[in-house]
Amino acid sequence: MMMVMLYSLTLGLVGAVAGAAAMPTELRLPRVITSAMVLQAEQPRLFGWAAPQSSVMVATSDGETVTSSVGPDGTWSASLQARVAVIAPRGIDIRVTSDSKTITLSDILFGDVWVCSGQSNMEFSVSEAFDHKEIINTAGIDGLRLFAVQKNSSNVELDDLVDVQTPGGGWVRSNSSTVCGAEYENDGYSPTNTSAYCGPHCGPSAAVKSFHRSTWGYFSAACFLHGRSLLQATGRPQGMLESCWGGTPIESWSSAAAKAQCNSSASGGGLWEGMIVPLLKLPIKGAIWYQGEANAHNTKTGNAYFCQMVTMIADWRARWHLSGNINADFPFIIAGLAPAGGAASPVIRYSQWGAAAESYGITLPLGHPNVLPILPNVGIANLVDLYDAGSPCGSVHIRNKTMVGERLAAAALALGYNKTTTLWNGPVPKTFALDAGDKLTIQYVRSGGGTPVLSFATLWWNNQTTVPESQGYEVLVNGSWVLANAAISDTSAVTVMIPSTLVGTIQGIRYAWAEIPTSQQLFDGGTAGLPAMPFIALCDETSCTLVPPGSVSDYGPPGPPPPAPPAPPAPPSEACTFTNSSTIGAVTPMAQLEVKFLDAAACCGACEAYPECASAEMFGSGTKHPPFKTSLCALYRGVGIQKSFHCDFPCARVAIVPQ
Numbered sequence: 039m040m041m042v043m044l045y046s047l048t049l050g051l052v053g054a055v056a057g058a059a060a061m062p063t064e065l066r067l068p069r070v071i072t073s074a075m076v077l078q079a080e081q082p083r084l085f086g087w088a089a090p091q092s093s094v095m096v097a098t099s100d101g102e103t104v105t106s107s108v109g110p111d112g113t114w115s116a117s118l119q120a121r122v123a124v125i126a127p128r129g130i131d132i133r134v135t136s137d138s139k140t141i142t143l144s145d146i147l148f149g150d151v152w153v154c155s156g157q158s159n160m161e162f163s164v165s166e167a168f169d170h171k172e173i174i175n176t177a178g179i180d181g182l183r184l185f186a187v188q189k190n191s192s193n194v195e196l197d198d199l200v201d202v203q204t205p206g207g208g209w210v211r212s213n214s215s216t217v218c219g220a221e222y223e224n225d226g227y228s229p230t231n232t233s234a235y236c237g238p239h240c241g242p243s244a245a246v247k248s249f250h251r252s253t254w255g256y257f258s259a260a261c262f263l264h265g266r267s268l269l270q271a272t273g274r275p276q277g278m279l280e281s282c283w284g285g286t287p288i289e290s291w292s293s294a295a296a297k298a299q300c301n302s303s304a305s306g307g308g309l310w311e312g313m314i315v316p317l318l319k320l321p322i323k324g325a326i327w328y329q330g331e332a333n334a335h336n337t338k339t340g341n342a343y344f345c346q347m348v349t350m351i352a353d354w355r356a357r358w359h360l361s362g363n364i365n366a367d368f369p370f371i372i373a374g375l376a377p378a379g380g381a382a383s384p385v386i387r388y389s390q391w392g393a394a395a396e397s398y399g400i401t402l403p404l405g406h407p408n409v410l411p412i413l414p415n416v417g418i419a420n421l422v423d424l425y426d427a428g429s430p431c432g433s434v435h436i437r438n439k440t441m442v443g444e445r446l447a448a449a450a451l452a453l454g455y456n457k458t459t460t461l462w463n464g465p466v467p468k469t470f471a472l473d474a475g476d477k478l479t480i481q482y483v484r485s486g487g488g489t490p491v492l493s494f495a496t497l498w499w500n501n502q503t504t505v506p507e508s509q510g511y512e513v514l515v516n517g518s519w520v521l522a523n524a525a526i527s528d529t530s531a532v533t534v535m536i537p538s539t540l541v542g543t544i545q546g547i548r549y550a551w552a553e554i555p556t557s558q559q560l561f562d563g564g565t566a567g568l569p570a571m572p573f574i575a576l577c578d579e580t581s582c583t584l585v586p587p588g589s590v591s592d593y594g595p596p597g598p599p600p601p602a603p604p605a606p607p608a609p610p611s612e613a614c615t616f617t618n619s620s621t622i623g624a625v626t627p628m629a630q631l632e633v634k635f636l637d638a639a640a641c642c643g644a645c646e647a648y649p650e651c652a653s654a655e656m657f658g659s660g661t662k663h664p665p666f667k668t669s670l671c672a673l674y675r676g677v678g679i680q681k682s683f684h685c686d687f688p689c690a691r692v693a694i695v696p697q
Contacts, residue, residue, distance in 0.1 A: 061090065061111075061112050062087035062088060062089060062090075062112035063089050064088065064089060064136070064137065064139050065086065065087070065088045065094065065134065065135070065136035065137070065139040065140075065141060066086050066087045066088070067084070067086040067134065067141055067143075068085065068086055068197075068198045068199070068316065068319075069198055069199040069201070069202055069207070069208070069316075070185065070199060070279070070316065070317060070320055071084060071085070071086065071143070071320075072143065072207075072208030072209045073142075073143050073144045073145055073146070073208065073209065074129075074144070074145045074146075074183055074208065074209040074210055074211055075143070075146060075147075075183060075185070075208070075209035075277060076146075076147045076148070076149045076150070076151055076183045076209075076275050076276065076277025077118075077121075077146060077147070077148050077149075077151070077277075077321075078148075078149075078150065078151050078320075078321040078322060078323060079120060079121045079122065079123040079148040079149055079150070079274070079275075080120050080321075080364065081117070081120065081321040081362075081363070081364050082117070082118040082119075082120070082121060082148055082321075083115060083116065083117045083118065083319075083320075083321055083362065084096055084115065084116050084118075084132070084134065085113070085114065085115035085116070085319045085320075086113075086114060086134075087108075087112045087113055087114070088108045088112060088114055088136040088137075089108065089112065089136070089137065090108055090109065090110050090111065090112050091107075091108060091110065092108045092136055092137055093105055093106065093107055093108060093136065094106045094107075094108060094114045094116060094134060094135070094136045095134075095135045095136070096116045096118070096132060096133070096134050097132070097133045097135070098118065098130055098131070098132050098133075099130045099131040099132070100130050102118060102119060104116045104117070104118060108136070115319065115362070121148035122148070123148055123149040123150070123272075123273075123274040123275060124148070124275075125147075125149075125180050125181035125269070125273060125274070125275055126147065126180070126181075127180060128145050129144075129145045129146040129147040129148075130145075130146050131143065131144045131145070131146070132146055145211075147181060147183065147275040147277075148275065149181065149274040149275025149276055149277065150268070150272075150274055150275070150276055150277065150323035150324075151277040151279060151320065151321070151322045151323055152261070152264065152265060152268075152276065152277070152278055152279065152322065152323055152324055152325065152326060152450075153279050153281060153314075153317065153322055153324075153325040153326075154258055154260065154261030154264070154278060154279065154280045154281070154282065154325070154326050154328075155280075155281050155282050155291060155313075155314070155325065155326075155327055155328075155329070156282050156291075156327050156328035156329035156373070157282060157283065157284050157285055157286050157328070157329045157331060157332055158241060158243065158254065158282075158284030158285060158331075158434075158435060159260065159328045159329075159331070159373070159376075159434070159435060159436070160258050160260055160261065160280070160282040160326075160327075160328035160329070160373075161241065161254040161258060161280075161282045161283065161284045162241075162254060162258065162259055162260070162431070162435055162439065163218060163235070163254050163255045163256055163257060163258060163259055164177075164217055164218055164257055164258075164259040164262050164263075164439075165218045165235060165236045165237055165238065165239065165255065166238055166239060166240060166254075166259065166431060166435075166437060167259040167263075167437050167438070167439040167440065168437045168438050168439070168440065169440060170237075170238065173217075173259075173262075173263070173440075174214050174217055174218060174236060175214055177212050177213055177214050177216075177217040177262075178211075178212065178213040178214060179212050179266060179269065181269055181274070181275035181276065182211075182212040182262075182265055182266060182269055182275070182276055182278070183209050183210065183211060183212065183275070183276070183277045183278070184204055184209065184210050184211075184212050184216060184217065184256075184257050184262070184277075184278050184280070185202070185204055185208070185209045185210070185277065185278070185279045185280065186202065186203035186204045186256045186257055186258070186280040186281075187199055187202065187203070187279070187280060187281035187313050187317075188200060188201035188202055188203050188221075189283050189313070190309075190312040190313060191290075191307070191308035191309055191311075191312050191313075192308050192311040192312035193308055193311065194311060195310075195311045195315040196311060196312055196315060196316050197315075197316060198316050199313070199316045199317075200312065203221050203256045203280075204216065204256060204257070205219065209277070212262070216257075217257050217262060218235055218236040218255060218256065218257065219235050219236065219255060219256055220234065220235050220253070220255055221253040221254070221255050221256060222252075222253060234251065234255075235251065235255035238430070239251045239255070240254070240430055240431035240432075240435065241253055241254035241255075241284055241431070242284070243284070243285075243431065243432055243435070244430060244431055244432075245429070245430055245431060245432040246430035249430040249431065254284060256280065257278075257280060258278075258280040258282065259439035259442075259443070260326070260328055260373065260439050260442050260443055260446065261278045261279075261280045261326070261443075262278060262443070263439055263440055263442065263443025263444065263447075264278070264326055264442075264443040264446045264447050264450070265277075265278040265443075266443065267443055267444050267446075267447035267448075268447050268450060268451070271447065271451055271455075271457065272451070272455055272457075279317070279322075281313045281314060281317065282328075283309055283313070285332055286307075286309060286329070286332055287307075287329075287332040287333050288329060288330070288332075288333055288343065288346045288347065288350060289302050289307050289346065290307035290308065290309040290310070291307075291309050291310050291313075291314065291329070291350065292307075292310055292346065292349070292350045292353065293310050293311075293353050293357070295353060296346075296349040296350050296352075296353040297346075297349075299345065299349045300342060300345035300346050300349055302342070302346060314354070315357075318357055318358055318360075318361040318363075319361045319362065321362065321363050321364065322358065322363060322368060323365075323368065323369070323454060324368045324369035324370060324371065324450060324453075324454050325354065325368065325369075325370050325371070326370075326371045326372075326373065326446050326450070327370065327371070327372050327373065328372075328373040328442075330343065330374075330375050330386045330390065331375065331378070331380060331434055333346070333382075333386060334375065334380035334382040334383050334385075334386045335382060336382050337382055337385050337590060337591070337592060339382055340382030340383075340384075340385025340386045340388075340389060340590070341385060341389065341587075341588045341589060341590055342588070343385075343386050343389040343390070343588075344388075344389035344392050344393065344587040344588035345410060345588055347372070347389060347390060347392075347393040348392075348393050348410045348411065348413060349410065351370050351393065351413055351416060352411050352413060354370070355367060355368060355370070367413075367414050367415050368415070368454075369415045369416075369417065369449075369450055369453040369454035370413075370415065370416050370417070371416075371417040371418070371419060371446050371449045371450050371453070372390050372393065372394060372416065372417065372418050372419070373419045373421060373442060373445075373446060374387050374390050374391070374418050374419060374420045374421050374422065374571070375387050375390070375421070375422075376421040376422070376424045376425065376426070376434075376436045377421075377422060377423075377424070377425040377433075377502065377552075377553065377554040377555060378425075378432075378433045378434035378436075378553065378554065379433070379434065379553055379554075380434070380553055383552075383553040384550075384551045384552060384553065384572055384574075385590050387422065387571070387572050388572065388573065388574065388585075388587055388590060389587050389588060390418060391418055391571050391572075391573075391587070392586075392587025392588065393413060393416055393587075394413070394416040394417055394418045395587075396412050396413055396414050396416065397414065397415060397416055397417055397453060397485070398418075398463060398466050398485045399466070399483065399485065399487075400466055400468070400584075415453045415454070416453075417446075417449030417450065417452065417453050417462070417463070418449065418463060418571065419442060419445035419446045419448075419449055420445070420463065420464050420568060420569055420570075420571050421436070421441075421442060421445070422550055422555060422559070422569055422571070422572060423497055423502065423559050423569045424436050424438050424441060424442070424500070425497070425500050425501075425502035425554055426438065426500065427500075427501065445568070448460060448461070448462040448463075448568075449462050449463060452485075458487075461484075461562060461563050461567055461568055462485060462568075463484075463485040463568060463571075464560075464561065464562055464567070464568035464569045464570045464571060465482035465483070465484065465490040465492060465530075465560060465561075465562040465570045466482060466483050466484075466485060466570070466571065467480050467481070467482055467549075467570075467573055467575075467584070468481050468482060468483045469481045469581075470547070470575060470577070470581050470582035470583075471580070471581060472544065472577065472579065472580050472581060472582070476535070476536050476538070477533050477534060477535050477536060478513070478533070478534045478536065478544065478547060478577075478582070479527060479531055479532070479533045479534075480531060480532045480533075480534065480547075481530060481531050482530050482531065482532065482560075482562075482570070483530070484562060489529060489530050490529065490530050490562040490563075491529050491530075491562060491563055491564075491567075492526050492529060492530060492531075492532065492560060492561070492562060493526065493560075493561055493564055494509050494524075494526070494558040494559065494560055494561070495558060495559055495561050495564070496558050497558075497559060502554070502555070502556065503556060503557065503558055503559075504556045505556045505557050506557075506558060508521055508523075508556075508557035508558065509523065509524040509525075509532075509557055509558050509560070510524075510549050510550045510555055510557035510558060510559060510560065511523075511524045511532075511534045511547065511548070511549050512547070512548050512549075512551065513534065513536060513537075513540070513544050513546070513547050514544070514545040514546030514547065514548075514576075514577075515540045515541075515542045515543070515544060515545060516541075516542045516545075517545075519548070519551075520537060520540060522534050522535060522536060522537055522547075523535045523537075532560065534547065543579065544577050545576065545577055546574065546575060546576045546577055546582070547574075547575050547577060547582055548572070548573065548574040548575070549570065549572055549573050549574075550570070550571075550572040551572055551574055555572070574590060
């Protein structure tokens with residue numbers, strides 16, 4: 039691990055070093071090829087450097103030998119036979135020899151390699167997530183391997199990574215010791231100090247001072263939980279490769295050629311050159327992407343994001359394919375922006391959806407003047423229902439990364455593994471029909487075929503729905519957006535009633551079009567299913583057409599702002615009466631509440647002194663239900679509790695059991 043922090047963009051220095059690289063004189067492997075790694079089963083390949091005009095022999099412990107010639111530039115690659123992807127307690131060994139030098143790679147598995155990239159929500163580590171204790175304690179998963187790229191920016195394309203975050207400087211087996219830790223050795227916290235990076239904390243943008251750390255640490259929660267879900271669903275080893283940097287815009291991860299297609303002139307960046315290009319020769323299964331917040335400045339940047347997203351995906355695929363990856367259209371799964379501040383959040387979400395429209399069977403007209411490619415195998419994990427106002431890392435950094443990882447994996451399973459029997463995306467609007475001017479019927483479809491089973495849900499578990507009388511639909515009349523009531527007209531259609539007080543022609547309709555949608559939300563498969571994507575459409579006298587992504591305008595003023603969320607309940611004095619391992623029973627006819635304090639002295643007056651206890655988030659049984667937010671004081675009174683829940687607070691363990 040690096041002994042200095044590389045937060046500054048040392049473009050000139052890195053470029054000078056890269057440009058002065060000496061011709062290799064002996065065998066060397068890139069930093070991404072180490073013991074304990076996963077090689078792509080259908081295309082296992084090693085590569086590196088050695089003395090020009092020499093040869094490299096690769097011998098595996100299961101009996102295969104391959105010899106490769108070293109080119110005049112000192113580079114070589116060796117392709118092995120395809121392997122069956124099998125989870126085993128230990129992988130094979132591979133010996134790489136050139137001249138008198140031998141490098142031995144031990145415990146190599148064959149399965150799938152996923153690149154996880156983006157900004158701080160991808161960097162957000164497992165120890166900051168809901169249920170982090172359970173995630174860390176159960177992280178010892180055979181077949182799951184982790185690798186985290188160290189931050190580095192370059193003004194030239196590098197042939198190797200500058201450094202690695204994960205312990206030992208290479209791939210590691212997933213376990214409770216390797217899944218969390220410090221990013222740098224001298225950032226003020228020792229990598230072995232588990233209280234600093236293996237407990238709840240945030241990076242530099244922490245909203246709560248006590249959670250502040252100089253870095254987010256490793257390992258990415260979204261990346262880890264995506265890999266865990268894939269491994270459980272496929273039975274194939276998963277190599278999760280994290281390469282991300284908080285606060286960075288999409289331009290930083292795009293090549294000069296990709297940016298030129300969108301007339302993007304944003305300065306800075308260099309993360310494509312320093313953190314992606316060195317990975318291009320490694321065959322991969324696919325990529326997941328969690329970014330967009332740094333581009334959500336206004337409608338203009340939100341519209342520009344459509345072209346930037348499409349061209350970046352196409353360019354990544356083309357460059358990986360040019361470097362030898364056999365899958366020219368590998369799955370690329372986008373995490374849609376969750377509810378939070380950001381002037382162009384709904385426009386960014388729509389641009390993200392536009393990049394993935396082909397996979398959902400929706401034909402969207404392209405609004406960008408350039409001819410953009412239609413991209414297959416691009417998925418969306420819609421997160422529009424996962425508001426997290428109480429996150430100590432700020433509401434933009436949601437803690438329900440278990441749901442994020444599962445939704446990313448659901449799309450990946452459909453697009454990368456042909457597993458479409460389970461729901462993998464929310465309902466998608468297909469057709470619009472205006473009837474006599476007083477109602478508009480929207481027919482929805484299910485991605486990949488099938489008929490959705492629609493329902494509206496009030497998001498009470500995370501206090502997101504503060505306007506429960508609204509279903510999230512607005513109509514555009516005389517240049518202004520007006521809330522309109524809606525109802526399920528059959529299992530797959532929604533009928534929007536045009537308010538009788540409106541005078542004028544319906545010019546448009548939109549759904550969940552807000553930074554933080556506060557209405558009820560439309561789901562396919564109930565609240566255990568998936569939410570509908572926000573959309574915007576313009577209408578004529580008989581029908582409506584989705585607005586081309588990349589060309590959304592403000593179309594008049596927005597609807598009335600939602601009311602402020604209700605104030606939290608006043609903390610009662612009973613919070614100080616709990617004793618260590620005390621149990622409180624029968625607080626309502628519906629539920630029994632059990633509270634066991636882990637530290638009674640620290641928790642005395644928790645509602646007053648510990649915000650993380652006063653507004654603690656809780657998970658449903660098995661972490662399958664979305665979290666809801668309440669206080670220990672409200673729990674004491676049994677307010678609104680009708681389901682089973684459990685949660686480990688920083689100072690107490692709570693269980694609620696229906697009677």
